Amino acid sequence: MQILQGSVEFLLSLGAAVFVPVIMIAAGLAVGMRAREALSAGVTLGVAFSGMTMLIGYMTDAITPAAQAMSTTVGVDLPITDGGWTTMSTISWSWPYAFLMFPLVVGINVVLILARQTETFNADLWNVWGKIFTAVAVYSITGNVGLAFVLAAVQTVFELKAGDFHQHRVEAMTGIPGVTITHRMVFIAAPMYLVDCLLRRVPGLDRSFNAADLRNRIGILAENHVLGFILGLLFGVLARFDVAATLTLAVQAATALTLFPVISRYFMQALEPISEAISEFMRARFRDRRLYVGLDWPFLGGSNEIWIAVIWTVPVTLLYSFFLPGNGILPFAGIINICVAVGAFFASRGNIIRMIIQCTIFAPVFLWAGTAFAPFMTELANTTRAVDLAAGQSISNSSIDAPIFTYSLSHLMQVVEGNWLPLGIFLAWLLCFVLYSRSLVRERDQARAEAAAGGAPTVQA
Template sequence: MDTLQSAISFVLNDLGAAVFVPLLMLLIGLSMKMKFAEAFHSALTLGIAFTGMSILINYMMASMGDAAQKLADNTGISLTAIDGGWPGMASISWAWPYAFLMFPLTIGINILMLLFNKTKTLNVDMWNVWNKIFTAVMVSYITGNVRWGFLAASIQIILELKAGDMWGPEVEKLTGISGVTVPHFVTLIATILFPIDELLKKIPFFNKPLDANILKIKIGILGENSVMGAIIGFLLGLAAGYGFAGALQLAIQAATALTLFPMVSKLFSQALTPISEAISDFMKKKFSGREVYIGLDWPVLAGRNELWVAVIITIPAFLITAIVLPGNNVLPFAGIINLSFVIGALLLTDANLSRMIFHGIFSGPLFLYAATFFAPYITRLANETGAATVAEGKLLSWSTIAGPDIRYLFCSAFSGSLINMILLIVWLGIFYTLYQSKKKYNATIGNDE
């Protein structure tokens, strides 16, 4: 066990995703009979793509996050729960004593489902195993039973793989990269947004296509990536009290990020297309044309500017919600840029900006109430593992906690709440309906699932 734990720690902490995933893709490429030179070049380009995207995301998070936090500070509101964001949650999750067991569990379930043809997704996004760990910890703490925690995590793994299956054609449509998908936990928020999205489609304003390209056609130069970024950055800077000069600086920073995101995203296509083709050829020979998606982390979608426009526009609404929401105890800080709704909304709406923004505003209370509910247990995990020290009278939380609906239902249903057992079954029913809906939609775009 100690050897396994050390190996996992080396992969996740020492190598990191930008090294580990390309190495894994190199091995996959070679096993698919790619020439070494081609597989190596693809893997290296993938590492460059991950690194470049990480730099841009951190740049965007720092510039926009600082402005958003300044906007929050200007309200003068003081709430007792500290927002550690997803980096803080990932750090303390890996400190859980049973964390290393989640790695073989994730791989084992994936292999079994592939062998029995229950999924098309080979998930190589091992960094985000921490999301399963976090679920297992919360369920274990609240139910008092570690076994329930691992059962919940196992269900989550299966749901993520099925989500990867249904998102594959949409990811290809949005990115132009074939053979990849995003089996990330944050996409499961689409389940609870799905019934609302179906209603929005019946409203004339929301049922018209409105992605970044259509926006350019409708409003001309104002729809250009750089111009949109500059306008949003400038307005946020003014609202944050940066003054005219500071707002202009933030405008240039936002314009820079929105201009460079699509450029860097092209590297993913260059890296993954040869590997995807090799896998496709291999599967046709060995498994009678069976299709397999490579499951990657969400930054493969980060080149879509709708994602960033929607998430930045919803920041003020999220802050106002945090201030006025009765019973909320968390002031958004490290998690203020809500990536936990926007990726699922992007995939669900086919990059429809109007519906994405609506979903961001609508789901705000859900995230904040979940963050308030889980705060005592997150604080307990931090203090027990020593990963962080939370002062007496304070709490640690995550304002944009991923999967707020399903995580809460896991915890409450496995604790014996009959109502929430029923709600969990309803949630799974909605997920199944969403899956079938996407299956029909995928067939219409030439990708029968």
């Protein structure tokens, strides 16, 4: 048992930029890729992950001082420290039973593939900590380890099904074949879908308006470098920076938005040969099946709509944190909220205006979830010494992935204590998930029918 725990901890300590390529190289070799091709694809994938991580860190380092300046100007005092996702991951892995989650997740995936209940091979095993995070909260509430793993298993199944349902839209919107997203962050797209249905009824919001449409309408002002510069300028002004600092932030934002699509191309270069090899392997053995590779979100980084929504959400989230009732967290480490932008990207089909509206509506949910999880994560951090906290200090994350799903599932058993709110929230989310999934399946089936008939797939706004 200790050997298994040590092996899992060692592999995961390598980080996504090493761990995920190792998984993909092994998968490539297993399905018959030549060793040099599998190695090349895996190393390229590692380069892509490292590049995306560097850019996000660069962007976070640029924007965080501006966010701090805004909070200082307002003079708020919120007690919960925002540790970001990296701190939450560290704390989650410090749970004594954490290493058991890895074989559970892999086992569920294998069983569902063999039972023909999923078409997704989840290579995003590094993010198994997201299931541990849910289990930690369940264990903190109930004290029942078995129940913690049962609900984490439920989350795993939902992630795989979300990967199945999203695959066609992922391929259509990114141009990368044979891949899908299995990160729980897409769960928030389910309630966003219902909001988007309403927004599409508003005149002017029912038409396509993605980054390409924006460039066609306003020309050079919508080019990545110019748009990033403008957004950086606006944020510098909001932070009351001096001229030099404002211009510096503008150039940094321009740099980030210019390089994100460049890095994204490396994901395509790495993933295409691996996904083709896996598909060919499946076709040879199961003529009626195709297996898709489930990944973390960074391969979506070439979608400019996501970054426009991310930058928009920064000042919006800060303003909410100052005045939102029930909020106790000041967003810093989690200020770059990829989760809300990715959810809005899929729910709104890349429509920038609807994405911005969705991010504005759902940003408070992340603050409430961060506040709700602070007691559990603080207790675990203090118990395991995974993070050094000062006396009385609380810690959480202002951009917890899938806040509605994660909160409601992890708090579900509070119903035995008479708290029916988590159950009500979970059932509402589940209804949204079913309706959203049906829309994704209809879209996929329609595209396949049109392709079979020789027509061009219908493009939806």
